[in-house]
Amino acid sequence: MPEAPLLKPEDGSPVQEHRRRWVSPLLxxxxxxxxxxxxxxxxxxxYLDQYQNGLMAAEVEAMRNQARIYAGAIAEAAVRVQDDRAVLVPEQARPLLRRLVEPSPNTQARLFDTAGLVVADSRVREGVGGAVVTEPLPAPASRGALSSSLSGAYEWMLNLVPNRSANPVVLDTTPDAQSFDWQPDLGPERQAELRLALEGGVTPYIxxxxxxxxxxxxAEPARRGAQAVGIVLLTRxxxxVDERLFEIRASVLGLFCLxxxxxxxxxxxxARTIATPILQLxxxxxxxxxxKGRTGSVPSALLxxxxxxxxxxxxxxxxxxxxWARIDANERFAADVAHELKNPLTSVRSAIETLRRVEDKAQQHRLLSIIANDAVRMDRLIGDISDSSRVxxxxxxxxxxxxxxxxxLxxxxxxxxxTRKPRDPEMILEAPDKLVAMGVEDRVVQVIRNLLGNAISFSPEEGHVWLRARETATEVELTVEDEGPxxxxxRLEGIFDRFYSERPSGERFGQHSGLGLSISRQIIEGLRGRISAENRRDxxxxxxxxxxVVRLPRG
Incomplete structure (x- = not known):
């Protein structure tokens, strides 16, 4: 799949395009x-369901007590006893009911007889000339423009809130719910419910x-002794309740806005401290x-x-x-590989050109031997280069x-x-039987073999090579020592460079590529360890x- 270009000719870079957005996705x-x-x-x-239920329950309980007081007063003052029966007297009940309701301007009281007929209404009185006048309820106090706006927003938000009320009383919100003015003659269903009040009251109607x-x-029954004489219906x-709920919800909304x-x-x-720096990165x-920015293009403020x-x-x-260091190392490695391959190729080419002109059999045999040795040397060199590249x-x-x-070990x-020959160096091991380090087994073995081979090649005949290992607090330490020069x-650090080779004087040229110690350091550092060289002194x-000395993390 082709890679998408970083820059778009018509729009600029994706980073610049992102910065031009009004609101970033992260914001x-x-x-x-x-x-x-x-x-x-x-x-x-x-929601405030529990609080609203508490207010409604308190309101209902207060109205029940008030209705009981009204019913008791009417049963005592607006009833006459006739033939051992208590009879409701409407002429006495009407003014008494109006006087009882006067301290509560938002309340309407109606008195029904036992047949469900209206006997008295606190909002109905006789006017001039005997006309019947119905007094409306006082209108709610008007709110200011700000309060009206808040109230409108409040009602709109309430309509968005799902109704999950668990009120102990029924709330009728149907469009044809009885208006207060208030209440014309009650329908058959309400009359039936009012008649239930004669047995002890009905469920409040909200x-x-x-x-x-x-x-x-x-609704509460008015009783004279054990006899019911009427029903007091109190409506307020x-x-x-609405004002308190509005105040609390307005406070909640105000706090939410803040x-x-x-x-x-x-x-x-x-967004300024996170999104903007991320865009800069x-x-x-x-x-x-x-x-660009080879020496570092990250803003210093972020660093x-x-x-x-x-x-x-x-x-x-x-x-x-x-x-960039890896790129530079690869460039140097490529240059070193070209240089190291160029030497044997030059030698082979010179030997071939000379071979064409020489007719002496001994010289031809010698030149062919040089070509063969250079071919072996190039084969070994290419193998080591391939191994170094794979590490x-x-x-x-x-x-x-x-x-x-x-x-x-x-x-x-x-x-x-x-397998050593009689005059080869002897190897001595000083290590515990169990020694656990973190690594890759094949590569660790390769490093140890490289160090041992290097030590053996520099040791004198019938010399000794020591292989020691021990554990420290956080590392496993391996030491390879020889008796060489x-x-x-x-050159304590330079011997780990690629293609560095400093061999014993008697060793034939071209037997080593100079990559063994370089590969060893490459492996050890890749395993988060360390390798170093030093001299043994008396x-x-x-x-x-x-x-x-090789140090690896302890397992």
């Missing part, structure tokens, strides 16, 4: 995450009128991809931050530098596991001592041989 997510909890809390508080008023009605506009403003401010701050990555963004910026800068890729795919290298030492002090400072 939208931050706003959503920050605003959702207070919104859910505000929505939950808007309704919402089309103009938004909340009305509560209760529960303004305080929380929303703070949430937006915090979200903008987070994306721009720096884009410049690195285009080959100085002490939070996660600063960690990301420093890691990106370190990754970029490591990438990084293989270690990046491999996972370090606990490796018990104690048996491995014992096998290598026993194999050498069993040692390493020049100036008390007077004389060099006794070389020492290579």
């Amino acid at each position: 939208r997510r931050i706003l959503l995450v920050n605003a959702l909890p207070p919104a859910l809390l505000a929505a939950a508080l808007l 309704r919402r009128t089309p103009d938004g008023r909340l009305l509560v009605s209760v 506009e529960a303004r305080e 929380a929303l403003v703070l949430t937006v401010a915090v979200s903008l701050y987070l 994306a721009g720096a990555a884009a410049e690195m991809r285009q080959g 100085e931050r002490r939070d996660e963004i600063g960690v990301l910026a420093r890691d990106l800068q370190a990754a970029a530098r490591a990438l 990084d890729a293989e270690l990046s795919r491999s996972i370090a596991e606990p490796v018990d290298i104690g048996p491995i 014992a096998v290598l030492v026993e194999l050498h001592n069993t 040692g390493i020049p002090d100036a 008390a007077e400072g004389k060099v006794l041989g070389a020492r290579f």
Whole structure:
């Protein structure tokens, strides 16, 4: 699949396109995450079911007590006894009922006889000339423009809140719910319910009128002794319930608006401190991809931050530098490979050209021997180069596991001592039987074999090579020591360079490619370990041989 270009000719880079957006996706997510909890809390508080039920229950209980008082007063003062029966006297009940209701301007009381007929109504009185006048309920106090706007917004939000009320009384919100004016003659269903009041009262009737008023009605029987003489129906506009709920919900909405403003401010701050730096890092990555900013294109302000963004910026800068270092190393490696291959190829070409002109059989045989040796040398060199190139890729795919290298060391030492020639160096092992380190077994064995082979090649005849191993607090330490001439002090680090080769004087040229120690360091550092070289010295400072130290993480 072809890779998408980083820059669009008509629109600019994706980073610049992202910056031109009014609201970034990250800012939208931050706003959503920050605003959702207070919104859910505000929505939950808007229900206020328990509080509303408590207010309604208190209102109903107060009206029941008031209706009982009215019923008791009427039963005592507006009833006459005739033939041992208590009879309701309407002429006495009407003025008494109006006087009882006078302290409660938002209340209407109606008195029914036992047959369900209206006997008295606190809102109906005789006017001039005997005309019947019906007094309306006082209108609710008018609110200001701001309160009206808040009330409108409040009602709109209430319509959005699902109704999950669990009121102990029935709330009738149908459009044809009885208006208070208020109540014309009750229908058959209500009359039947009122007649139930003669046996002890009915369920309170709570309704919402089309103009938004909340009305509560209760019925209580008026009794003279054990005989029911009538029914008192008390209806009141529960303004305080609505007003208290409105005040609390307005407070909740006000707090939510304040929380929303703070949430937006915090979200903008987070977006400025998170989204903008991320865009800057994306721009720096884009410049690195285009080959710019070789010395580092991450803004210094991001590198100085002490939070996660600063960690990301420093890691990106370190990754970029490591990438450029790897590119430079590959360039040097390619140049070194070309140089190392050029020498044997030049030798082969010269030998072939000379071979064409020489007719002496001995010289021809010698030239053919040179060509063969150079071919073997190039084959060995190419193999080592291939192995060095595979090490990084293989270690990046491999996972370090606990490796018990104690048996491995014992096998290598026993194999050498069993197969060595009479005058070859003897190998001595000083290590515990169990020694666990983190690594890749095949590559660890390769490093040990390289170091042992190197030590054997530099050791004198009938000399000794020591292989020691021990555990420290966090590492496993391997030491390979020989009795050879040692390493020049100036080359203690240089011997790990690619193609560096400093062989014993008697060894034939071309037997080693100079990549063994370089590959060993490459493997050990890939396993998060360390390898170093030093000289063994006696008390007077004389060099006794070389020492290579390998440290791997403890398993």
